Amino acid sequence: xxxxxxxxxxxxxxxxxxxxxxxxxxxxxxxxxxxxxxxxxxxxxxxxxxxxxxxxxxxxxxxxxxxxxxxxxxxxxxxxxxxxxxxxxxxxxxxxxxxxxxxxxxxxxxxxxxxxxxxxxxxxxxxxxxxxxxxxxxxxxxxxxxxxxxxxxxxxxxxxxxxxxxxxxxxxxxxxxxxxxxxxxxxxxxxxxxxxxxxxxxxxxxxxxxxxxxxxxxxxxxxxxxxxxxxxxxxxxxxxxxxxxxxxxxxxxx
Ligand code: NDP
Numbered sequence: 001x002x003x004x005x006x007x008x009x010x011x012x013x014x015x016x017x018x019x020x021x022x023x024x025x026x027x028x029x030x031x032x033x034x035x036x037x038x039x040x041x042x043x044x045x046x047x048x049x050x051x052x053x054x055x056x057x058x059x060x061x062x063x064x065x066x067x068x069x070x071x072x073x074x075x076x077x078x079x080x081x082x083x084x085x086x087x088x089x090x091x092x093x094x095x096x097x098x099x100x101x102x103x104x105x106x107x108x109x110x111x112x113x114x115x116x117x118x119x120x121x122x123x124x125x126x127x128x129x130x131x132x133x134x135x136x137x138x139x140x141x142x143x144x145x146x147x148x149x150x151x152x153x154x155x156x157x158x159x160x161x162x163x164x165x166x167x168x169x170x171x172x173x174x175x176x177x178x179x180x181x182x183x184x185x186x187x188x189x190x191x192x193x194x195x196x197x198x199x200x201x202x203x204x205x206x207x208x209x210x211x212x213x214x215x216x217x218x219x220x221x222x223x224x225x226x227x228x229x230x231x232x233x234x235x236x237x238x239x240x241x242x243x244x245x246x247x248x249x250x251x252x253x254x
Contacts, residue, residue: 004226006031009088013066013126014095016043018196019145022214023092023221028056030222035081037062038095066095066122067114078129087136090225093123093144096163098198101156112159119163124170131184139183141225144171146188151236168236175234185233187224191217192240219246 010027014020015036021043024034028051036044041063051059064073081088099115100108123144134140149157150164168188175186193199195211220242223229 002030004030004222004228005090008032008090008225009035009085010090010092010225011035011037011062011088011130012092012094013037013122014039015047016040018198019191019194019214019217020092020094021047022218023094024059025050026215026218026222027090027092027225028059029054030226031057032090032225033057034059035062036060037064039063039065039067066118066126067097069122069125071125074125074129077126078133081130081133082136085133087138088130088133088140089137090141091127091130091134091143092221092225093126093142093167095122096145096160096198098160098202099158101158101160101202103156104158107158115159115163116166119160120166120170123167127170127174134184135182137184139227139230140185141229142174142184142186143221143224144168144186144188146171146190146236148190148192150188151190171236172234179233183230185230187232187235187237189221189224189237189239189242192238217243219243219250 005027010032012020012024012034015024016038024036024047027034036047036059038044044061044063048059048061096119097115100111127142144167146167147164149161150168153161171186171188178184178186193211194217195208195213199211200208217239220239223246
């Protein structure tokens with residue numbers, strides 16, 4: 001455990017599994033209190049137990065289905081965070097669904113709308129509701145999770161790809177708005193191929209052992225939440241490149 005994020009309050013969406021679970025653990029190990037937001041209560045409880053078993057700062061569980069939550073649910077969450085805590089210091093938008101893959105012509109409209117709800121609309125609604133609490137932090141971070149198909153379109157990646165382009169757009173618009181008026185830093189991250197359930201469902205024939213684990217990416221996730229990343233704003237970040245940089249800096253400091 002380090003104290004890079006000591007005393008900070010950080011929300012992670014999709015904290016029950018995959019990259020979000022690894023990020024919640026990494027932020028807690030770096031000293032943060034983590035708000036675990038996710039769809040499946042049992043998964044959030046098991047992350048809570050893992051954090052408590054390491055005697056790290058006690059997390060807060062907030063079960064919420066981003067596919068069905070309404071505008072009032074986001075507003076209530078924002079108000080309750082403002083009432084209970086002096087500030088929110090970090091927000092990792094990590095939850096996403098892959099949904100259907102296939103050609104646009106045959107793309108199921110219900111699947112399209114659901115993917116947009118979880119991957120784009122929920123990111124907007126949550127950000128909007130939490131901006132007042134983030135503005136109360138002296139040095140807050142918002143990280144939105146993108147993908148390589150959110151930076152270059154690829155056939156058959158349908159709504160998932162389009163939703164990640166929208167994520168990049170939301171990041172750029174918000175970063176530009178906050179550029180000179182706020183200390184909140186906003187960036188998007190592409191974790192790259194990572195050994196999780198989402199990756200397995202997109203590439204069922206791939207051997208997961210050939211992929212990096214979510215845990216291996218965490219030095220970059222922690223760095224981007226920390227005071228050290230103050231100068232990074234409005235950027236579309238490749239996590240593997242950031243990881244190499246962080247590990248290089250660490251090696252030259254020792
Ligand atoms: P996983 O599918 O393993 O985990 C996604 C998490 O999001 C789960 O905890 C899931 O909850 C949660 N979630 C999904 N839908 C909802 C919802 N409606 N409401 C609340 N929570 C929800 O994905 P990864 O860890 O692989 O992906 C994390 C992020 O990284 C995503 O944004 C993804 O697009 C991105 N990414 C991943 C890559 C990879 O190779 N893995 C590559 C590029 C980008 P539950 O477990 O309860 O279903």
